[in-house]
Amino acid sequence: FKCLNCFLYMCLMKDSMENIILxxxxxxxxxxxxxxxxxxxxxxxxxxxxxxxxxxxxIMEDDPRFNAGTGSVIRIDGSVQMDAAVSxxxxxxxxxxxxxxxxxxxxxxxxxxxxxxxxxxxxxxVQFARKxxxxxYDPKTERTISQYSKMVEALKKETTDNRYKIFKELIxxxxxxxxxxxxxxxxxxxxxxxxxVSTGGASPMMRGRVGDVPIPxxxxxxxxxxxxxxxxxGEEIAKRVLCHRIYERINTDKLENILREEIEYFGENLAGVxxxxxxxxxxxxxxxxxxxxxxxxx
Ligand code: ASP
Numbered sequence: 580f581k582c583l584n585c586f587l588y589m590c591l592m593k594d595s596m597e598n599i600i601l602x603x604x605x606x607x608x609x610x611x612x613x614x615x616x617x618x619x620x621x622x623x624x625x626x627x628x629x630x631x632x633x634x635x636x637x638i639m640e641d642d643p644r645f646n647a648g649t650g651s652v653i654r655i656d657g658s659v660q661m662d663a664a665v666s667x668x669x670x671x672x673x674x675x676x677x678x679x680x681x682x683x684x685x686x687x688x689x690x691x692x693x694x695x696x697x698x699x700x701x702x703x704x705v706q707f708a709r710k711x712x713x714x715x716y717d718p719k720t721e722r723t724i725s726q727y728s729k730m731v732e733a734l735k736k737e738t739t740d741n742r743y744k745i746f747k748e749l750i751x752x753x754x755x756x757x758x759x760x761x762x763x764x765x766x767x768x769x770x771x772x773x774x775x776v777s778t779g780g781a782s783p784m785m786r787g788r789v790g791d792v793p794i795p796x797x798x799x800x801x802x803x804x805x806x807x808x809x810x811x812x813g814e815e816i817a818k819r820v821l822c823h824r825i826y827e828r829i830n831t832d833k834l835e836n837i838l839r840e841e842i843e844y845f846g847e848n849l850a851g852v853x854x855x856x857x858x859x860x861x862x863x864x865x866x867x868x869x870x871x872x873x874x875x876x877x
Pocket of ligand 1: 760790810
């Protein structure tokens with residue numbers, strides 16, 4: 580297992596006296612040099628942990644290189660359906676399969692703060708967004724459109740029905756880039772936690788497919804002990820309820836060890852996690868994962 584950027588932060592120190600925001604740009608991105616991510620966490624920083632993680636995710640949703648918001652992957656039927664979620668201890672909000680909005684994470688925050696619900700999906704999520712004034716926005720880019728046509732051509736040629744075999748074959752043959760450039764962030768500000776995550780999904784996928792991102796405990800979990808966010812093959816992450824699993828283990832071992840053990844379980848399936856607890860922070864992945872971090876002494 581390799582974690583390209585981990586070496587930078589090998590010496591995880593007790594950092595309870597620091598405010599910290601840690602963000603990732605997805606696992607499996609071919610080569611996402613740290614430089615690409617630099618400054619996001621610092622720009623996103625605010626004294627409010629929820630503002631910090633949402634700011635970080637909005638910056639990445641607006642960056643067309645990431646598979647979230649603008650630049651989200653196109654599904655097999657040609658549509659773009661996005662999932663996003665936010666959480667603070669005891670509160671959660673997400674949108675599933677939202678279409679034609681610029682920043683799904685902002686709608687997820689509104690679900691959490693302005694409705695009695697935790698999740699809105701599909702047309703209901705879109706309608707809610709419009710009522711709140713989110714305008715029509717097409718998140719497709721030249722890059723995603725060209726990836727889509729290549730994917731459709733390649734899928735036509737495949738005979739096997741194993742989604743992951745098809746997927747790996749497409750990547751091996753250079754037909755599509757690994758589309759795991761989902762974005763996420765966790766923060767601990769003055770001892771308080773928040774988490775946010777946003778994705779166009781794991782391509783190739785059917786219309787209506789839902790991954791780990793909008794499911795509490797799967798791709799995101801935040802409680803009084805810390806915040807955890809995941810990236811990778813959403814189906815595998817959700818079956819494992821990965822983020823809640825990690826959260827429950829906080830304080831039973833070094834955070835770094837917990838993350839390593841939990842990611843090793845995934846074997847060949849790409850997975851990555853970032854996490855903060857009261858006195859630690861860590862990230863680990865089984866493929867390259869761009870990360871950025873901003874820490875400030877308090
Ligand atoms: N976890 C996301 C999903 O399966 C994809 C990713 O992390 O890149 O929807």
